[in-house]
Amino acid sequence: MNQIRNSLNEISNISDADWNYFSSKLKKIEFNKKETILSNGQTENYLSFVENGILRLYIPKVDNDITFGFVFKNSFISAYDSFLTQLPSEYYIETLVKTTLWRLTFDDLNKIYRNTKIGNEIGRKNAEKLFLIKSKRELSLLKDTPEKRYLNLFKERPQLIKQIPLKYIASYIGITPQALSRIRRRIS
Amino acid sequence: MNQIRNSLNEISNISDADWNYFSSKLKKIEFNKKETILSNGQTENYLSFVENGILRLYIPKVDNDITFGFVFKNSFISAYDSFLTQLPSEYYIETLVKTTLWRLTFDDLNKIYRNTKIGNEIGRKNAEKLFLIKSKRELSLLKDTPEKRYLNLFKERPQLIKQIPLKYIASYIGITPQALSRIRRRIS
DNA sequence: CGCCGAGTTGAACTGAATCAAGAAACGTGG
DNA sequence: CCACGTTTCTTGATTCAGTTCAACTCGGCG
Numbered sequence: 001m002n003q004i005r006n007s008l009n010e011i012s013n014i015s016d017a018d019w020n021y022f023s024s025k026l027k028k029i030e031f032n033k034k035e036t037i038l039s040n041g042q043t044e045n046y047l048s049f050v051e052n053g054i055l056r057l058y059i060p061k062v063d064n065d066i067t068f069g070f071v072f073k074n075s076f077i078s079a080y081d082s083f084l085t086q087l088p089s090e091y092y093i094e095t096l097v098k099t100t101l102w103r104l105t106f107d108d109l110n111k112i113y114r115n116t117k118i119g120n121e122i123g124r125k126n127a128e129k130l131f132l133i134k135s136k137r138e139l140s141l142l143k144d145t146p147e148k149r150y151l152n153l154f155k156e157r158p159q160l161i162k163q164i165p166l167k168y169i170a171s172y173i174g175i176t177p178q179a180l181s182r183i184r185r186r187i188s
Numbered sequence: 189m190n191q192i193r194n195s196l197n198e199i200s201n202i203s204d205a206d207w208n209y210f211s212s213k214l215k216k217i218e219f220n221k222k223e224t225i226l227s228n229g230q231t232e233n234y235l236s237f238v239e240n241g242i243l244r245l246y247i248p249k250v251d252n253d254i255t256f257g258f259v260f261k262n263s264f265i266s267a268y269d270s271f272l273t274q275l276p277s278e279y280y281i282e283t284l285v286k287t288t289l290w291r292l293t294f295d296d297l298n299k300i301y302r303n304t305k306i307g308n309e310i311g312r313k314n315a316e317k318l319f320l321i322k323s324k325r326e327l328s329l330l331k332d333t334p335e336k337r338y339l340n341l342f343k344e345r346p347q348l349i350k351q352i353p354l355k356y357i358a359s360y361i362g363i364t365p366q367a368l369s370r371i372r373r374r375i376s
Numbered sequence: 377c378g379c380c381g382a383g384t385t386g387a388a389c390t391g392a393a394t395c396a397a398g399a400a401a402c403g404t405g406g
Numbered sequence: 407c408c409a410c411g412t413t414t415c416t417t418g419a420t421t422c423a424g425t426t427c428a429a430c431t432c433g434g435c436g
Contacts, residue, residue, distance in 0.1 A: 059327070059331060066327075066330050068326060068327065068330055080319065080323070081324070084316050084319075084320060090327065091327075113309070113312075120308035120309045120311075120312050121301070121308045121312075123312040123316075124301075124308050124315055127315035127318075128272050128315045130319045131272075131318045131319045131322060134319060134322035134323055134325075134326055135268070135269050135322055136269070137322075138256060138322055138325055138329070139254075139256065139279075141326070141329045141330070141362075142254050142256055142329070142359075142362055143247060143254050145423085146423090146424080147423095165381095165382070165383090167382070167383080171330075174329075174330055175423095175424065175425090176424075176426085177382080177383070177384095178383090178424085178425080178426085179423080179425075181384055181385080182384085182385085182424085184384095185384085185385090334391090353413090353414065354414075354415065355413095355414065355415080363391095363392065363393085364392075364393060364394080365414080365416090366392085366393080366415090366416080367391080367392050367393075368415095369415060369416055370391095370416085370417085372415095373417090
């Protein structure tokens with residue numbers, strides 16, 4: 001759990017009291033490889049911290065679904081859209097490898113927002129951080145070619161390229177596995 | 189200024205005291221049509237409320253820049269990435285028509301976060317809202333064809349299509365003006 | 377050992393980009 | 407309020423990156 005406190009501290013210094021309250025709400029849960037932890041149509045009830053593992057966010061499609069995110073250890077994961085709106089999720093989440101999560105329910109998080117000093121500030125900064133990520137991605141999808149997106153990914157998250165099947169990466173940068181295979185050949 | 193209070197109230201009920209503090213920081217400013225209010229390289233110092241007008245966010249490019257957002261009256265505008273990080277902005281903002289803004293500086297907003305009860309909560313919910321918008325857009329860019337994006341735009345923001353030159357809309361949905369012109373012909 | 381999913385490669389096809397030119401709409405100054 | 411110049415939109419021809427369909431290879435696992 002210390003990883004979680006460290007992660008939060010990076011955002012905003014959290015007092016012992018607030019941390020105790022926060023951590024009392026966390027529940028640990030383990031998943032095997034290739035387990036679906038949220039299906040289309042379900043409403044996301046959790047904000048989870050990844051202690052260990054890798055997860056994939058995707059919209060299933062016959063013959064190649066659309067993968068639009070990966071989450072690694074020491075970050076938070078959620079179908080955050082669905083979590084925030086409490087409407088059914090448009091996408092699925094699955095584990096790619098054995099994964100350990102610490103989960104917080106929607107209700108508990110709202111209690112934290114109400115009952116701790118730092119809650120809303122952490123929530124704000126976290127939402128801002130997520131906004132920045134999506135904002136960057138929007139620009140990349142609009143202005144970069146798939147090839148450039150692949151090279152950026154390579155530069156910024158080399159571990160991703162090693163650990164994740166090519167077909168998911170292809171989809172993440174917006175092309176088919178065949179096209180990515182050709183790009184790879186071209187640039188190497 | 190009442191519009192602003194109403195907008196904030198939609199997010200979270202704001203007390204008179206907090207509102208007075210908040211509104212004391214706002215400064216009104218007017219722009220003419222086609223004025224650049226933030227250039228590439230500048231760091232965004234303002235979060236602004238649009239009392240009236242239309243603005244465009246874009247990355248300039250020789251022969252067709254990349255437009256990735258429009259903002260209308262009664263919402264907030266900012267190069268929010270740059271504002272949050274206080275790093276130089278990657279993009280420009282310009283007015284498309286005569287525009288009136290109420291501006292809040294970065295420092296003042298942080299004072300509001302520190303000195304009002306409701307500040308962080310409003311900030312959080314606002315950032316969450318922005319996240320939801322970007323998240324939706326990411327999915328649309330990945331899974332929809334340009335044609336479908338155009339039709340969605342048409343459905344969701346018909347006023348946008350009437351008020352904004354086609355070439356900006358084309359860029360917003362990720363294609364050239366020529367291609368959009370052809371899509372238009374095809375579907376009508 | 378044989379199967380199966382992942383990755384590669386080839387060929388044909390397609391939607392959008394690019395280059396280019398003309399038509400329409402817009403606004404600005406006389 | 408008209409005339410002219412500029413910008414925006416349309417249309418055509420060509421090119422190109424990526425899709426689709428299909429076959430083949432490779433590596434891991436039952």
